[in-house]
Structures are given as structure tokens and as C-alpha cells.
Amino acid sequence: MLKYTLKRFVMMIATILIIATLTFVLMHSIPGSPFNEERTTNEAIQENLERFYKLDQPLPVQYAYYLKSIVTFDFGPSIKKPNESVNELLARGFPISFELGMTTILVAVISGILLGTFAALRHNGVIDYAAMTFAVFGISIPNFVLATLLIQKLAVDWNILPPATWSSPLHMILPVAALATGPMAIIARLTRSSMLEVLTQDYIKMARAKGLSPFRIIARHALRNALMPVVTIMGTMLAGILTGTFVIEKIFAIPGMGKYFVESINNRDYPVIMGTTVFYSSFLVFMLFLVDIVYGFLDPRIKLHKKEGEA
């Protein structure tokens, strides 16, 4: 287990380093400096600016500063909004995006597992077909399309829910619904197929023969094994949801990370783009690492291995 965790950890650091280097190389391969714009700046001012952002140093030195900024988690000031640092933007935007992302994951996982389990228990029944039809639609309709549909119908036409912003739990319903439907559909399909496979296993028959209640059989015996594939895709799914928040935040005018990220892309504000990308990727890679570790704990085969090793 320790060896496994260590191996994963090294892999994580390598991935983050690659992302950081890739970001650096890409940003510096753009010709010209960020200050060469249509408005002609005084040469002395330009030099001062470049010195301030350390753009006058040779590239390896800049790269070293850049790596240091990542390790110390201090991404420096924004170029387009000089009185704000990237850290401030992250501190303001990320908690909101995180809240949106985590609520979405929670909703998607719980409803997806429930839907998939019920579909498997009523295999080829009405619930099964309804759930799977819903799942295919959920996978096919892009979240931004769903978001606009929801705003149009629920907020504008029927006036049930607020159409935008992020100020109360009521405001959260539409963006979370728009973002969670796709992942929920994927989880429901996965749960259903692995549940169907698990339910034919001998140990389930054994549990039935012991006279356990159907609820106990499902909750205690079947789900744990049926959920392994779901845990496997959690990491990539999380990445999808967190990047998905960019677009959803834009549609619902939510002041999260997405807003600043899109702004920084449109303004070509390189420190912000670099800071956000590295921060977000590191966060995602770290989550992926956690998922892997959790998987190691959950998978009975890995545990079995350990016991054999100890004996």
C-alpha cells in the first residue's frame, strides 16, 4: 500500500511538473512581450514594466522564478489589473467554483448510483428502460445547451427559479442541475451494468440463501463491488465537471474562477492564465491521486495482496 501510494505520488509530481513546464513554454513561445500593444508606451516605462514582471531576465532564470512561484503558491500580480494579484483572484473565485463543482459531484454520484441500481434491479422493466433512455439523453445533451433550456423554461417561461447569479441555495439548483446531468447519466449507466454483473455472482445467491433482506443484500454486499468502476472514472469525471464550471459560470453569471479565466483569456493576461491553469491542473491531478488511493483502499484484491505479503 505504501509503495503504491508513493508511486502514485511521484507520478503526480511528474504530471504537475509537465503541466507547469508546458504552460511556461507555451506562454513564452508567443512572439513579443505582453506590453507590445497598440497603445505605444514610453520606452522607459516599458523597461520598468518588464523588469517588474522579470521579463528582462534570460528564460532559464524566469523559469526558475516561475517554479519558485508555484512551490510557494504565489503567482504574482495580474498584468491587466496591476493592483490585483493572481492569488487574490483565486481566493475570490475558487471557493465559489469549488462549491459549484462539489455540489455537482455529490448530486451526480448519489442520484446516478440510485438510478443505476434501480435500473439493474428492474432489469428490462419499465424503470430500466426509462432510466437508460434518460441516461443516453443526459450524455448527449451538452451542459451549456441544457443550461440555456433550463433558464428558458424554468426561469423565464414559468418563473419558478432565479435565472442567474449565486446568492442563495435556490440559485444553485439550475446550474447544478445543468452540470450534474451528464456525469449522473454516465454514473447511472456504469452502475447499472456492473450491478447486473454482480447480481449474478454466487455470493449474492449465498446472501439470499442466508435470508438477508433485499435492501441489506444490495447495500452491504452488491454495491461495494458494483461501485468499483464508478470510483475508477471519478478522477476524470471531476476534471470534466471542474472545467465544465467555466462555461456554466459564464451562462449563469456566477462570479467563480471561470469568469476570471475567460476574462484572462480574452485579455491575454498571461500571469492569470498561467496561474489559473497551473493551480487548476494541480488541484485536479491531486484529486486524481486521492481517487487512486481511495481505489486502493476499496479494491479487495489490493488488500488481499497486502495480507499475502505480510504473512
Place this chain on the structure above:
Amino acid sequence: MTNLREAALPQQTIPDEWFQKKNKDLEKAEEVVRPSLSYWKDAWRRLQKNKLAMTGLIFLALLALFAIFAPILSPYSVTQVDYPNQNQPPSASHWFGTDDAGRDVFTRTWYGARISLFVGLMAALIDFFIGIIYGGFSGYKGGRTDSFMMRIIEVLYGLPHLLVVILLMVVMGASLTTIIVALTVTGWVGMARIVRGQVLQIKNYEFVTASKSFGASTPRIIRKNLLPNTMGPIIVQMTLTVPSAIFAEAFLSFLGLGISAPYASWGVMASDALPVILSGDWWRLFFPAFFISVTMFAFNVLGDGLQDALDPKLRG
């Protein structure tokens, strides 16, 4: 002893005429009753039974036809601006209405179909070639080469794909080529993993050993023995790459990284229509959004159908 048995079982003879001689036709026994189906014919037969997948396939064929011919046959051009007729609802002259510059949404929708299908198919095709070369080599070589190449894949797999794509788009500037390059830079990894897994499994089968013992060269074995037998999962993966590429293109358009203004992709059209949905101009959002969804739906059900049809374990 013998006497005892004879006493217990009274002698009974079965008269010869009770037997009927059955004519054994040796030539008939060797005859093949059903025509033998090749793998592909069988897969096609099973796919045809899957109504949902066939609906998807037919829809996609129609979509391709419309994407090719509709912009040519339409009396309007994609970029033709007509301000007096801006924001017209669907009518006899503009089937899908017009947008805020008076451009015909019907023409633009089919032009957008070209873009989306082109992006999706190119991404799938390039993924296919890189994935086959990388995954095929890694799986066939095995051993240290394989585990080294797989380490690289594992690290790349951990990258958040859309973020890398966004980064590349920012640097290279938004264009169709950029979108395809950015999507394939991150996309080939999944394909390489699948190819490698398949090759690893198949290369130990007897027919590959037989080929080797006849002195077949490595490229020949990869081309003739390994690839044809890995095609099933590869095709499924390609079918599923297309909708995710179409989704990514639309997603990038929403972030302002799509192809630029007078031309249209579904994502750009939907993104442009977003501010006006509150004013009731539903058609500008509806048509691109509808076609994105239905196309992704069609590719997804076709992919699911192919997965079942190409799985040799389910061969019946």
C-alpha cells in the same frame, strides 16, 4: 457363476428385423449448412438488428448529405449579411429564421454541420493513426520499452485535457486547424491505451506464432495479424471520439475560442444566440443546440451498438 447369471437374466434375442439400417451419407455429413459469416458480415448483421443504432447511422448519413449539399443548394450564403431582415422568425423564405445580421440560420446550420463533422472526424482519424503507431509499437515490443512508454501515457492521461486544449488555443490563436491539433494532442492517449491493451493480448495467440514461424516480418505481423483483430474496440473508440470532439469545439466557442465571426460552427452559433434567448428569439439557439444534441446522441447510440456488434464474445 455363469449358471447363476443365466438364471437371473433369461436369454432374450432381439430379432434382426427390428433394426433399421440408416443410410450414412458421408458426403452430406461434411456439407456446410449455413453460409459462413466473416467477422465483419456478422457484426453488420447484428448491428442491423439494433434499431436505435441503425437510427443513429441513418441520421448521420442524412446529416452528412445535408452538410455537403444544403449550403450549395441554398439561395443564401453563409456570410451574406442582410440587415433589413435581421432576427426574422422561421418562415417560408428563411426556414430556420435569420440572426442579428440577417444571415440565414438554415444555411449556417448546415455549414456548421460541416465544421462540427470535420472537426470530429479529423480528430478521430488523427487519434487513430497516432494511437495505432504508439500503442501498437508499445504493446508489440512489450517489456521495458512497453513499461516506459506506458509511464509516459499515464502521466499524459492525468493531464486535465480541456485545460491543455484551452492553453494551446490561447497560444496558437483560434482556428479550425488549432482546434483539431489541440484536440488530438490530448486525445490520442486514450486510443493508444486501447490499441496497446489489445495488441498485448493478441500477440500471444497461436496464429501470430504461426506467422512468425513462417518468417513474417514485424511490420507484416502488425499489419496482417494484429491490427485486423484489434479493429473492433478501435472503431468503437473512434465513434465515441467524434461526439466528444464536437462537444469540445462547442465548449471552446462558448469560451470565446471558436472559429471567427462570419463563418459558423454550431458552438459559435449557440454561443452568439445566448444573450438573446431572453428576448424570445428562440430559433437562433434552438437549431444549433438541437443539432449538436442529436448528432452527439446519434454517435453515442451508434457507438454503443457497435460495441455490442463487434464484441466477439456476444457473437451468436
